[in-house]
Amino acid sequence: MKNTPLILVSNDDGIDAKGVRSLIERLTPYGEVVVVCPDQPRSGQSMAITVNDPLRITPLEDFKGARMYKTSGTPVDCIKLAMHHILDRRPDLVVSGINHGTNASVNELYSGTMGAACEGCAFGIPSIGFSLTNHSSDADFEQCFRAVDTLVKEVLENGLPEGICLNVNIPDLGHTPEEMRICVPCQGHWNDEYREYIDPAGKKFYLLCGTFINDEPENEHTDEWCLAHGIVSVVPTSVNRKINIPKSLDWIKGISEKYKSL
């Protein structure tokens, strides 16, 4: 008989966030759950790691049967510390989230939630990041549970290919969405990204804000289209970034010769 699956949970909103607490409760029936989260919100940390500064791990009281730890590091630090200094066996699954706010489209690049999932993936462990399109600290995460159940079951059973993890976004409908689809990340960008302020000394400073612009609103294969239509989006995401060189980059094949001739 197979051992109980070991599920490593992390997030970027910090150990006290409602999103991760909801996720933990939903995951404990699937196996042994160990939670290693940042001790404070670390949104927008992407795959950042802590270099040169000391990192600390603090064990906490169990929560709903899960072993709990907080660290002073980033989401990626949490996964690395769990792998090297907390877990005594290799996890079968890494689950990150549930994030308070969307990580669809380009947001995935900056997301600490997806940073943790990508780090699990870089360790060769099947990894999933879940996000709900609602930033509120008090958002309703129950509407995500069918997505969590579906994907956790299937990924525990089938695994994921080396170098590929899943970026799952759930639209905030106030009830469980009726549909889930495989999508591609939407092409989009942020506009007017900073608001300018003047401090009491008369000096400018800037705070991140901005509006997301969907560059392909009619493309129904994208995660943004699905979310706008009340559908859960599942984007398989590559961590190793290998590409096939497209025709428009053919010139680069001559670069060795150019280099030699310089």
Added chain:
Amino acid sequence: MKNTPLILVSNDDGIDAKGVRSLIERLTPYGEVVVVCPDQPRSGQSMAITVNDPLRITPLEDFKGARMYKTSGTPVDCIKLAMHHILDRRPDLVVSGINHGTNASVNELYSGTMGAACEGCAFGIPSIGFSLTNHSSDADFEQCFRAVDTLVKEVLENGLPEGICLNVNIPDLGHTPEEMRICVPCQGHWNDEYREYIDPAGKKFYLLCGTFINDEPENEHTDEWCLAHGIVSVVPTSVNRKINIPKSLDWIKGISEKYKSL
């Protein structure tokens, strides 16, 4: 006649690093150079952005004809602030580096140098990250100049396809490498990533260290193989992470039905 190219320069070792100073000197003959760097070293920042905290931009004295700014943010913040609040026209090229230390293989994921290049790429601007495989603050960057010349010339002329930037690593040979090749990122991982310490109060803390393990040392198409053989590696890197679903992930095509049936 075409306008003078505008080149935006950033890095993750901070505005005072020898690597970026060497790069600036080498780039000024190619166009108008504007430099926007972190005010302190921000290694390992990946594509992290500063959320909620105020960001400041400080203009500095020109250096070798380049306009100079430092910011209190990450490498990605530097690119975003440059695009929204410093530059008065769209750059033709973003160049990041020259990093003190390798960003080959999986290191690219955590690299702030590549974070800045990827952010330039996300803005749709041809972008290149340069790194020298020597961490020393006093490393010899002249050995990188032929690589910089070759790629800056070619990319200014030919551009790069949407969503693809270049991760260029130069082996530290003590002289200009004789060869440059297009590579794929090497499969590899870090081992024993943390050293454990005990603080004066008797509590444990951890510092990042570790040894890089090359999982495919015989594969001569990888960046690590090239660097080990004294060859400059050029890895075209995808920022949008779109994938074609491989056979081993075929099961996921049935996920919509599974979700409905739950």
